[in-house]
Amino acid sequence: MIKRFVVGTFEEEKVLFPAVKNVRRAGYKIHDVYTPYPVHHLDKALGLRETSLHTMGFIYGLTGTLIALGGMGWIFAVDWPLNIGGKPHFPLPAYIPITFELTVLLSAVGMTLTYCWLNQMMPGVKKHHFSPRATDDAFVMVIELMEKSNEDEIKAFLRDNGAIDINTQVAEEGWWFGRYDQEQKLYRTEEPVIES
Amino acid sequence: MSLLRYESELREPLVDGAKSYHQVTEDIISPIESKPSRLWWIGFSTAIALLIFGVYSVYREVDLGIGQWNLTRTVGWGWDITNFVWWIGIGHAGTLISAILLLFRQTWRTGVNRAAEAMTIFAVMCAGQFPVFHMGRVWMGFFVFPYPNSRGPLWPNFNSALLWDVFAVSTYFTVSLLFWYTGLLPDLATVRDRARTKFRKMFYGLASFGWTGSTKHWQRQESLALVLAGLATPLVLSVHTIVSFDFATSVIPGWHTTIFPPYFVAGAIFSGFAMVQSLLIITRKVLHLEDYITIGHIEAMNKVIVLTGSIVGCAYLSELFVSWYSGNMYEWWAFRENRANIFSPYGWAYYGMMFCNVVSPQLFWSRRLRRNVTFTFFMVVLVNVGMWFERFVIIVTSIYRDYLPSSWTIYYSPSIWEIGFYLGTFGLFFTLYFLFAKFFPVIAVAEIKHVLKTSGESFKAEMETIERKESAQFYTEDVAAGHH
Numbered sequence: 001m002i003k004r005f006v007v008g009t010f011e012e013e014k015v016l017f018p019a020v021k022n023v024r025r026a027g028y029k030i031h032d033v034y035t036p037y038p039v040h041h042l043d044k045a046l047g048l049r050e051t052s053l054h055t056m057g058f059i060y061g062l063t064g065t066l067i068a069l070g071g072m073g074w075i076f077a078v079d080w081p082l083n084i085g086g087k088p089h090f091p092l093p094a095y096i097p098i099t100f101e102l103t104v105l106l107s108a109v110g111m112t113l114t115y116c117w118l119n120q121m122m123p124g125v126k127k128h129h130f131s132p133r134a135t136d137d138a139f140v141m142v143i144e145l146m147e148k149s150n151e152d153e154i155k156a157f158l159r160d161n162g163a164i165d166i167n168t169q170v171a172e173e174g175w176w177f178g179r180y181d182q183e184q185k186l187y188r189t190e191e192p193v194i195e196s
Numbered sequence: 197m198s199l200l201r202y203e204s205e206l207r208e209p210l211v212d213g214a215k216s217y218h219q220v221t222e223d224i225i226s227p228i229e230s231k232p233s234r235l236w237w238i239g240f241s242t243a244i245a246l247l248i249f250g251v252y253s254v255y256r257e258v259d260l261g262i263g264q265w266n267l268t269r270t271v272g273w274g275w276d277i278t279n280f281v282w283w284i285g286i287g288h289a290g291t292l293i294s295a296i297l298l299l300f301r302q303t304w305r306t307g308v309n310r311a312a313e314a315m316t317i318f319a320v321m322c323a324g325q326f327p328v329f330h331m332g333r334v335w336m337g338f339f340v341f342p343y344p345n346s347r348g349p350l351w352p353n354f355n356s357a358l359l360w361d362v363f364a365v366s367t368y369f370t371v372s373l374l375f376w377y378t379g380l381l382p383d384l385a386t387v388r389d390r391a392r393t394k395f396r397k398m399f400y401g402l403a404s405f406g407w408t409g410s411t412k413h414w415q416r417q418e419s420l421a422l423v424l425a426g427l428a429t430p431l432v433l434s435v436h437t438i439v440s441f442d443f444a445t446s447v448i449p450g451w452h453t454t455i456f457p458p459y460f461v462a463g464a465i466f467s468g469f470a471m472v473q474s475l476l477i478i479t480r481k482v483l484h485l486e487d488y489i490t491i492g493h494i495e496a497m498n499k500v501i502v503l504t505g506s507i508v509g510c511a512y513l514s515e516l517f518v519s520w521y522s523g524n525m526y527e528w529w530a531f532r533e534n535r536a537n538i539f540s541p542y543g544w545a546y547y548g549m550m551f552c553n554v555v556s557p558q559l560f561w562s563r564r565l566r567r568n569v570t571f572t573f574f575m576v577v578l579v580n581v582g583m584w585f586e587r588f589v590i591i592v593t594s595i596y597r598d599y600l601p602s603s604w605t606i607y608y609s610p611s612i613w614e615i616g617f618y619l620g621t622f623g624l625f626f627t628l629y630f631l632f633a634k635f636f637p638v639i640a641v642a643e644i645k646h647v648l649k650t651s652g653e654s655f656k657a658e659m660e661t662i663e664r665k666e667s668a669q670f671y672t673e674d675v676a677a678g679h680h
Contacts, residue, residue, distance in 0.1 A: 013649070036217060036386070037645040038414040048412055053419045061427075075342060075351045084355055097360040097438050101367040104427045108371045112378060115420050116405065119413045121381070125406035132389040134409045135382065137217035 002172050004145040005031055006154045007130045008163030009138045013039060016139045019161035020045045023143065028154055031142040034134035053111060053118070060110030061103045068102035069095065128171035208492040210304055210647055215487070217645050224639050225387055227483045229396075232634055235482060243626035250620005253613040254329055262332045264613045270598050271608040276326045278587040279618050281439055282467070283323035283625075284365065285460070285583060288432055289468025290316025291372055294379075295428035298421070304496050306643040307488050310383075311479060312472045313376040314636070318628040319471070320369045322621035327361070329617070357441040364438040371431055375424045378417065381407045383637040399635075436464040443590065450530035450594030455518070459511035466504035466553070467583035469497050470576035475629065477573050479638055488639050495566045501579065502560035508586075509554035526599070534593040541607050542593045545585050552582020 010016040016033070020042070023030060030046060076082065077089040087094075116122055134140040141163065143154055155166050215223070232240075257264045267274050290312040297305040328337055340362050342351050352359050385407035388400035407413070440456035473494065480489040519531040535546040556578055560566050596605045632638070 032408075032410045032412070034409040035411065035414065036221075036409060037382075037642040038418050039411070042411050043415045046411055048415060051412075051416045051419045053416050054423050057423045057427075071342070072354045076354060080348065080351055082351075082353075084353060087355060091355060094355045097434065097441070098354060098363045100430070100434060101360075101363040104431050105363075105367040105370060108374055108424055108427055111420055111423060112374045115378065115416055119410075119416060121405035121407060121413075123402040123405055127406045127408055129389065129408060135386040135389045135407075136221050140409075 002170060004151075005130070005169050005171060006143045006145060006151060006158065007165075007167050007169050008141045008143070008155075008158035009131055009133060009165040010141060010163055011138055012162075013139070015162040016141070017042075017045060019141065019158070019163065022161050023141070023157070026157060028149070028157070029144045029146065031144040034130060034140040034142070036133075036135055036137060036139075039139070053115060056114050057107050057111040060114075061107030063110075064103040064106030065099055067106070068099040072098065128169075130169060130171075131165070208490065210307060210490070210492070211644060212487040212490055215648065217648070220644050220648065221386060221390070221641060223485070223487065224637050224641050224644070225390060227633075228387060228635060228637065229390070229392075233482070236630060236634065239626065240630040243623050243630055246619050246623030247627050248623070249616050250618075250623050253616030253620055254325075256613050257329060257617070258334055262330070264611060266608060266611045266614065268605050268608065270603055270605040271592060271596050273330075273591050273595065274608055275588075275610045275614045275618060276330045278584065278591050279621065280323050280326035280330075281460075281587045281591075282584050283319045283326070283621065284439060285436065285464035285467045285587075286471045286580075287316040287319035287323065287368070287372075287468065288436060288461070288464035289472045290314070290319075291368075291375075291428050291432040292465050292468065293472070294375060295425040295432065298425040299429060302496075303647045304493055306640055306647050307490070307493050308472065308476055308497070308639075309643070310376075310379070310636075310640045311476055311632075311638050313372060313379070314629065314632045314638075315472060315475055316372050316468075317369065317376060318625050318632075319468075320365065320372065321628070322625050324365060324369070325617075325621060325624075327358075357438065357445045360438045361442060364435045368431060368435045371424065371428055375421070375428060378420055378424070379640060379643075380636065381405055382409065382417070382642045383640060385409065386641055387637065433461055436460045443594075448594050449524070449526040450519075450534070450590065452527075453515060453518075455511055455515055459508065459515070462504045462507040462511065463553075463583060463586060466501060466508055467580055469500050469504070470579035470583070473497055473501070473572060473576040474580070477569055477576075479633060483633070483638065485639060488644060491567050491569070494569060494572055495563075498560045498566040498572060498575075501576070502557050502566075505553055505557035505560075505579070512550065512554060530594055530597075534597055535589060542589065542596070545589050546593070549582050549585035549589050552578045553586060556582075 008019075010019060016039075020030070020033065024045075024047070033042060033046060035042065072095050073090055081089050120127075130142050131138065131140045141158070143158070145151060145154070145168075151168060155168075158166050211220070253264075265274065265276070290309075293305050293312040294309040297309075328334055331337055340352055340359065342354075381404055384400050384404035388397065388404050391397040391400055437457040437460065440460035443451035444453055444456040446452060476489050477494070480486050516531055516536065519527045522528070533540055534542065537543055538547055556575065560575070565571050592608055596608055598604060
């Protein structure tokens, strides 16, 4: 799906934050803000919900624990009970190291894959980069143009709020394993609480 | 809303010089974009030469058998396992810096974490070679993994500390790699967006996974980094604990010790920081990164070295005391005759270890010496030598004299191919490190930019003027309110 965006660049955090607030108050739809480093509280200012990646990490970890205990228990107590120096067939203390390692392994690998999946990142993915400065030294705000949006009005609004290098770009949203432009529901539906 | 975290003016700036964000990018990325220096080529080709010698040594061992090494029936573990423990110990500093210091909110880690994590990964790769090739029939190596096989199925013994090690080391390698690489993605995207040549555009385009810097992605990135740090913290402690179990769960005098897990972990961090120091002191000099890896960073790492060195020293002494106090004659013999007796065949190794690990790092209590780069470099080399002696002492002096004097090995010394294997891992390590320093940002650019606002030199100066103004304002308000 081809969309049009107004792109404005900000050079300072202290200019960016009021601008985000004003743009959202004015009712424009911020597509995203691209920053060279993690700007804390920007996600809150944009009204993004908390990520649930860590919950997934917990679930993957639990899977690892169960696989390890279940696997070792089945192998040593059911499939091939082996008498090793008269030790029990399910010696829990001896199973702790491997259980722990598999918990950590599955949690870390699972989370990283989920992270790449959610961010739609993998080698060879082509994405539209609105400004090369976004990975260098500037904060790039991208506002999506709707059918009824007034492009010039938005541009003037951004300029008033301290943006530089304001321009319009046309971009096709990338595909991700055949999932065409399935809009991520990142924005909360209720009225956003903006920190002051 | 205060976005800025207050930081005491007594703290040294983490980034020297008045840098802008672009300047940070420029300083750290530009070495990647220029041709490698002469020094780089000399270092790289030396590393390759060592690697080739190592590959040949390993080839002989695989082709002709483990008899190429001077191991005997008594000394079954010699240089190979010593080197394994040594390398894996070195690997611990990277995760400590990146994970534990992240949880402790130590912002100075940002200058050194990237290189330290890379060092971890390369060190673990080197470490892994030793147990694998010690198997002898290395092509049967996959037998260690529990998979349904046609031999029964015959499963590995889950009660064995050696099998725990397989899981621990491979998990450690995987998690360190993921942690390092997910942190690298934004910086690789920075290189990609600056790229001029076709090769660089393609290579960094692939390597950066299409990173854009979206706010949502950063949010997930921070969540991922935090949870991975939380996972890596117990992991790093578990790995060397499990390595120490290789010894501690046996009944060999000198190995059968409950103090081993914490003692090994402290020693690992000790030697790891020493290796990070030696690499970073060279890197900052060659790549002109003195503004990012400051004397303050070196001092902070030296403090960790003196702390962990003292812990290790206490462990040595309590181990010695307990071997006598236990009343076990075999235990006491192993310590009194095989180690602490300076005239015994390996007395030199024990006292070398004591000197390098316990005595000499105490000089770091002096602030002047901690902040002296040349002295630090000399010292950390000494620490790494000392930590190698430690592993050698633990392994060889415990087993070269068996219970029956008839099965004593008079003196174990390595064959040229054992030494070659060790040198070869140095070759592997430095080959990888040189490639890393050439093609990847050696400092976490995004993280430096993140702390620049709170801890950069220019910011600190600005903060001071704000504070002064504010206190002056308070004063006038106070006067106005009639308090004076």
